[in-house]
Amino acid sequence: MINNIDRDKCLQCGTCTEICTKDVLRWQSPENKTPIIKYPEDCQTCYNCEIMCPGTAIWVHPAQHKVVNCW
């Protein structure tokens, strides 16, 4: 799941908030396009945000948070 956004490398371009399929990321406010990880529990580790981030500011943790009925 998404683990970290490097503030120094973030370009505030809005790519990650726009591209996140699960709506995990939101802007800080309509005026401040700094992304925040607002709904981390919904991240599905698809790496969309990391692969597409122009600033290479995002690092996604490879382990998943939710394990249900694995045997």
Next chain:
Amino acid sequence: MVKNIQINPKELDQRLSRRSFLQGALLTGAAVAGLAVTGCVPQETKPGSDQAGEVKTKPLPLIFKSEEYADGEIVDADLLIIGSGYAGLWALMTAHEKGVANIAVMDKGAIGHSSVASLTLGTSAYVLPEEGDDLDATLEEVVRDADYLSRQDIWYDMFSKSKERLDKINSMGLAYMAPGRLTSDGNVELKISGGTAYTDSTGTDRVCGKAAVCCYMDQVKDYEDVKYFSKTMATELLKEGDRVVGAVGVNRTNGNAVAIRAKATIVATGQCTFKGQHAITEIETGDGYQLVYDAGGRLNNLEFNSFDVDPVGYMLEGGSILCEMGSILENVNGEDFMWSIDPERGCGCNVAYSTRGMAMEVAAGRGPIFCNRKTEVFGEVGQNEHWLPFLSPGSWQRTNEDRFADIGFDLVETPQKFTANSFGIIGAIVTDVNCKTDLPGLFAASVAVSTDPGKIKGVESQRGLWTGIQSGTSSAEYLGSAADVTLADSEIAGILANANVILGRKGTLSANELITKLQRQVFDYRVGLLKTEESLTAALAVCRECQVLLNQVSIDDSHELIKFYEARNMVNIAELHLLASIDRKETRVCHLRMDYPERKDGEWLKWIEWTKGADGKPNKSYRNVPFDEFPVQPDATKGLNAVVRTITA
């Protein structure tokens, strides 16, 4: 005995915490729960940056700007396409080429980028025929391995137009990193294409599924008269009599509701998945199924469910292909048990066999199951020409493996605990061979079109392309003579108001809690894989509890509103899945009844179809497979069932 060194998220976090570039919050366990409330600002650290602090940037990706709309707005269009994966984009291309203008595209994620297929290997452009291939023989193989419930008319048309699709893909500049290859899939030998590569219009090299979706987006990016409605989930189709005339959707960012009033509508959404641990299948929540069902359309094959061989705790693209290429599934005693289940192929058998075999080992007390892909077993990773495309830089799988390498885990030399994941419903919306539904003005595309009760790897993306072309063509023809829509604004207003009226509701549980409750029941391997009357009936009772609990879900914001709709769709489709599973008292293809282990061709060469009754309850009917119209005839001595008999004996 194999030592259990399965990746543990807590241990991962401890390892991560030792790395200097990753200080600060790690979002697992309790930390996740806390941050869910308040959000989490970016860390002050520099993950992955070079030590000199140089900031390297890449071009901005192509993102289609969404229309902005006020709550309650009504927009008119000729054609509405719901979903923008491969099928939605190919439907858009096809309809546009045929002269349809004023098209609206709605997607609950970002246009194009929400495609499930964009996280996979690429586009399997064709199956057969190539020159010299025998289409009829291939059709027979596919139908046989689906235990004869295939839509042969659809498969034949899909196969016979393979070259047409491949030529179109080539003309777009989408290249294949590996030549078409033979992949053994149970008893079926399919020629599919290797990973795709493409340099998109921003000058960025893309690979695998990303290459395909970026290519298709480039094809449509200059279209005029197309309006995109991103982050907008369709919640209800609009009706004018029996005719479907568009849909209402809700914006997941601000909760605004919008109606697209359209002369024709294509539903091009994903499957219904209950166990999304494979790529991005968590977004496949049966949205299109629910839309069509509510509007009066037909669903079938819902008793058939798919699984894939996946690791526990992390994801993998191509798990079953790994086994096909030589990896070994071992039980807790280190035994390569699959040979006792499929003496010819062992772990390389159809994934429907291997997942059942895994479940039966666990049921017999020999679990958990591990996947061994050590070099000595699998061969040098990177030297395997068929696995190589998965590991192209920029692919989902390569990114995933790189991250594990970052944190010091070796996925190759360490056997990993595996299970059966990616539990999804194979059945879907019933259409004719032109992707028309029973309802005037409504067409379907993508995996939301019911073609087959089986699971044939590498075909889903081809099905996306084929259904996109068929539905785009059919809708264009329909629009040539379609009457104007007369549904008044006042009639739509009530539906719009209902779509988000529950926003702000206080309840007793979250949508995620409800979904987890459902998953725990429906995904239990004694319900999903090794079915019995008792286990299915018990799961159905819990499913109906979940239906009642839907009224108690808290909907604090627009994000939770969308989650509510996803939960609703999953619960309702789960009910149909369980009812159908109880009803089909035999074993056939991806439906294993432990209490009815035989395939019964005399009674069950028919589809179970579901429509919504006037009382709102599921209405069941049967339709015989029209073998008098189909070339391949059933043979009781052939099909997937032969192996099933072995493992249930």
